[in-house]
Amino acid sequence: MIELNHVTKTFASKSGNVHAVNDVSLTIDTGTIFGLIGYSGAGKSTLIRMINLLEKPDRGSVMVDGEDLTKLRNVELRKKRQKIGMIFQHFNLMEALTIQQNVAFPLRKSGLTKSQITQKVNALLSLVELSDKADSYPNQLSGGQKQRVAIARALANDPTILLCDEATSALDPQTTESILALLKKLHASLGLTIVLITHQMSVIKTIAKKVAIMENGRIVEQGDVYDIFASPKAQITKKFVDSTTQMASITSLIDAGYELMQCDPNEQLIQLTYIADSAAQALISKVSRQFDVDCNIVFGTVEVIDGKPLGQLIVKVNGKSADMVEAIDTIRQANVKVEVIRS
Ligand SMILES: Nc1ncnc2c1ncn2[C@@H]1O[C@H](COP(=O)(O)OP(=O)(O)OP(=O)(O)O)[C@@H](O)[C@H]1O
Ligand SMILES: [Mg+2]
Secondary structure: OEEEEEEEEEEEEOOEEEEEEEEEEEEEOOOOEEEEEOOOOOOHHHHHHHHOOOOOOOEEEEEEOOEEHHHOOHHHHHHHHOOEEEEEOOOOOOOOOOHHHHHHHHHOOOOOOHHHHHHHHHHHHHHOOOHHHOOOOHHHOOHHHHHHHHHHHHOOOOOOEEEEEOOOOOOOHHHHHHHHHHHHHHHHHHOOEEEEEEOOHHHHHHHOOEEEEEEOOEEEEEEEHHHHHHOOOOHHHHHHHHHHHOHHHHHHHHHOOOHHHOOOOOEEEEEEEEEHHHOHHHHHHHHHHHOOOEEEEEEEEEEEEOOEEEEEEEEEEEOOHHHHHHHHHHHHHOOOEEEEEEO
16 A cells, blocks of 8 residues: 655745645555546656655655655665556666666566576566567667566566556557556556556546546545546546546537537536436436426437446537426436536
8 A cells, every 4th residue: 555645845946946746645555556647747757756755755754555665764765666666658768788688677686596587587578578579679669669668677576566657658549558458457467556647538547446636736636537537526627537528529619609509598508427327318308308398419428437337418408497497406316417518
């Protein structure tokens, strides 16, 4: 388990102090894939680097498996760090070394014999499906392959935690998918706890179980990925969620005056969010009959998040004001989230 308690990090710069991380407390359970998302400068890298104390907090404690890393002496810290692997956006491989040598690098002081190291490296390369590249150099590999090497290297000392700082940000969507699939596989087979930074909600959606949203050095919202998608609270969270559910494009259609989404005085445009098996469509036709309102589905989508479906519908409702209120109330009572977008 990783537990950050009131960690703070301030950097001095010419234009004044930058509160990169400002009083953040966070618990990450063992074996979780935990996503940390935020815009550039939010403090994500500073925060993740405090988990292995690459960045020492000015205040607060960093507990990993019950031990406060800020209290450890250098030798102990070095030992502890071996159990926390890390990968980066730009892979950070050593260009002058072969792939084999890159992966072997963290093992040079491990006490293993040469042949044990070779054996271990071969196993790691096979795990990331790069056995055939052992004697190549980094500049002979694609970005995705380089990240696989970096992952193998990060796993050399059998860590229990893997920190990923924008590990897929330099990769195209297809390669991103394959790296995320690899991380998922490693999570399942090695029981790794993975902390993953990204600025793409799609990455969170694909892989994470829990997510924290960071802004200006603080965590503004956190929870299960499904719950955050179903019911984002903070403005920035809504923005991230909308960016991957197409709701942003729908909103811009509305703003652009798209005919179908304009409302007459007796009309309302509502957005429904529901767990897809709660059968919102049947519900709509039911309330339509019951309260004598017309309901037109303008747009609909179903996402699968953390293995569970999440549906969204944009519906134009037309009727008497009191009837519309009752219809919307009835929908809400059926556990469907209703937001009035236009009225
Ligand atoms: N070593 C440093 N010295 C001074 N300021 C720093 C240092 N490291 C980070 N900062 C500042 O702290 C803030 C948070 O930086 P950080 O790198 O943690 O953000 P980030 O969320 O990882 O951003 P990005 O998405 O661009 O990687 C920024 O304003 C940054 O300029
Ligand atoms: Mg960063």
